[in-house]
Amino acid sequence: MEQSSLIKPVLGGAYPTISHGQGVFLYDKNGKDYLDASSGAVTANIGHGVQEIIEAMVKQAKQVSFVYRSQFTSDAAEKLAGKIAELTKGGLTYSFFVNSGSEATETALKIAIQHWQEKGKPKKQKIISRWMSYHGITMGALSMSGHPIRRERFTPLLESYPSVSPPYCYRCPLQLDQHTCGMACASELEASIRRIGSENIAAFIAEPVIGAAGGAIVPPDGYFQKLKKICEENDILFIADEVMTGFGRTGKMLASEYWDVEPDIVTLGKGMSGGYTPIAAAVMTKNVMEPMMKGSKSIIGGHTLSANPLSCAVSLAVLEYVERNELVEKSADRGNYLIRGLKKLAGKYSFIGDIRGKGLLIGVEFVLDKATKDPFPKDADVTNQIIELGMRNGILLYPAAAGLDGVTGAAIIISPPLTISEEDCAELLMRVDIT
Ligand code: PLP
Structure with a gap:
């Protein structure tokens, strides 16, 4: 009999097995930690493992x-x-x-x-x-x-x-x-x-x-x-x-x-x-x-x-x-902090075209050239490469389609839990600097 298998988003892809989550961090079975900078699919708004x-x-x-x-x-x-x-x-x-x-x-x-x-x-x-x-x-x-x-x-x-x-x-x-x-x-x-x-x-x-x-x-x-x-x-x-x-x-x-x-x-x-x-x-x-x-x-x-x-x-x-816990107000504050930090980071990289968003829903769009805003070719698969690099670096990012046809733009969403502390925002900015 063939072995049964859970169907995953990328068929046959390698996915770490989750062990547990606490606050803004997730841990896989090998003990690696991931800063959940995407709240999964922009979902884990109060973080993981909240006792109440x-x-x-x-x-x-x-x-x-x-x-x-x-x-x-x-x-x-x-x-x-x-x-x-x-x-x-x-x-x-x-x-x-x-x-x-x-x-x-x-x-x-x-x-x-x-x-x-x-x-x-x-x-x-x-x-x-x-x-x-x-x-x-x-x-x-x-x-x-x-x-x-x-x-x-x-x-x-x-x-x-x-x-x-x-x-x-x-x-x-x-x-x-x-x-x-x-x-x-x-x-x-x-x-x-x-x-x-x-x-x-x-x-x-x-x-x-x-x-x-x-x-x-x-x-x-x-x-x-x-x-x-x-x-x-x-x-x-x-x-x-x-x-x-x-x-x-x-x-x-x-x-x-x-x-x-x-x-x-x-x-x-x-x-x-x-x-x-x-x-x-x-x-x-x-x-x-x-x-x-x-x-x-x-x-x-x-x-x-x-x-x-x-x-x-x-x-x-x-x-x-x-x-x-006044998380709506915190979201606005932490969002401003992160956008400032990301804009500083953008100065370092010619391929970061735009940083935008409100509160803790932040978008980063990647381009071939900042001045012309020319997008990467479709087959460069930039979004997925960045998400993968992030995973390796212990940070979870969310892919977004950018560009009117849904393929000519490359973007990610940064959206950590609204509970994120300033200290963890600083950690996020370090981990997102993936090169
Ligand atoms: N509407 C918006 C704006 C969304 O972002 C999503 C999911 O990403 C949906 C609807 C669909 O929600 P679900 O994936 O829970 O069915």
């Missing part, structure tokens, strides 16, 4: 781990919904729990469509999205994602394509000057709406800071205000995908707060449980929910493990930990 989370997990498991959401609610799920409403401050008061960011996107898309159906506008079904975006790997979420490498094999199954250019000012997709462009990329939303007809559009979805598809791309001030205004004028819901940016990652509880833009629907995941358990959410305003509450009184969505008490209790403990 483990205690909350055990306490809930002793009571009950799973009940089916259409038979019972639980204190854990109710309290978590309350905590999310409190932390996100504005009108985001209705939570629907799922198990991954991709499911959160699927849920948000469906709720947006159902919202209009129940308001008597069943033609409003299309969702507009941007290039250089990632909203998840399931088919609906992938349809929205402007991430060519992840899309290309599945095109026959993908229902729609993004139609709006991203605010990628470092290498403007419209080849305009940032100071005189009038945010033409945001105006493309208007052009798309005119082409498709607002009577056919349910929502527009975007990441406030572009993550995996670009490497922490921060839009210029005024950009999201402009998009939100266009959505309002055209009766289109605005979905903010804060799966990566939510719960303090960028130095605000939600990244949308930077521009005072309140989404109609927000999607959350990753840091929501800090990786201690799978959980994610689509969170809606009352305005979005009202037609369903008055109408069919149900949401067509959900998964078997949605709102399971164990994940909800763990997520609640994580969010309370974030609040009590």
Whole structure:
């Protein structure tokens, strides 16, 4: 009989076996330590091995781990919904729990469509999205994602394509000057709406800071205000995908707060449980929910493990930990410290083209030549080489696709746990200097 094998991201690739984690460090079975400068996939927001989370997990498991959401609610799920409403401050008061960011996107898309159906506008079904975006790997979420490498094999199954250019000012997709462009990329939303007809559009979805598809791309001030205004004028819901940016990652509880833009629907995941358990959410305003509450009184969505008490209790403990330890503020502070350090480092290397980001979501883009911003050739595989060098040097970095086609740019994300101390930030800067 053939030996069984766990399928790994690179088939047949060599992966160290993890032994344990503590704080911002992970340790493999050979005793090698890794500074988790990526929080895994921008997820381990409070670091590893936090005792009070483990205690909350055990306490809930002793009571009950799973009940089916259409038979019972639980204190854990109710309290978590309350905590999310409190932390996100504005009108985001209705939570629907799922198990991954991709499911959160699927849920948000469906709720947006159902919202209009129940308001008597069943033609409003299309969702507009941007290039250089990632909203998840399931088919609906992938349809929205402007991430060519992840899309290309599945095109026959993908229902729609993004139609709006991203605010990628470092290498403007419209080849305009940032100071005189009038945010033409945001105006493309208007052009798309005119082409498709607002009577056919349910929502527009975007990441406030572009993550995996670009490497922490921060839009210029005024950009999201402009998009939100266009959505309002055209009766289109605005979905903010804060799966990566939510719960303090960028130095605000939600990244949308930077521009005072309140989404109609927000999607959350990753840091929501800090990786201690799978959980994610689509969170809606009352305005979005009202037609369903008055109408069919149900949401067509959900998964078997949605709102399971164990994940909800763990997520609640994580969010309370974030609040009590003022990790949102710390994220902003440590982010500034790291960006300063990385910019100093960039002076040493001609291939570091751009350093950007907010809080502890930091992107580094690599180029052949700083002056021309010429990208490395695709087959140079620079991102993966840097990630591998990092691994050898005991630092975990997260790969990002940069470049509009998802291949002509090379970038990484640096996103350590929000709990990182200044001393460990200094260690990070030493380990990231990989040459
Ligand atoms: N949305 C964003 C912005 C993400 O970064 C990701 C994952 O990287 C997702 C959605 C999908 O989340 P998941 O991998 O948990 O399905």
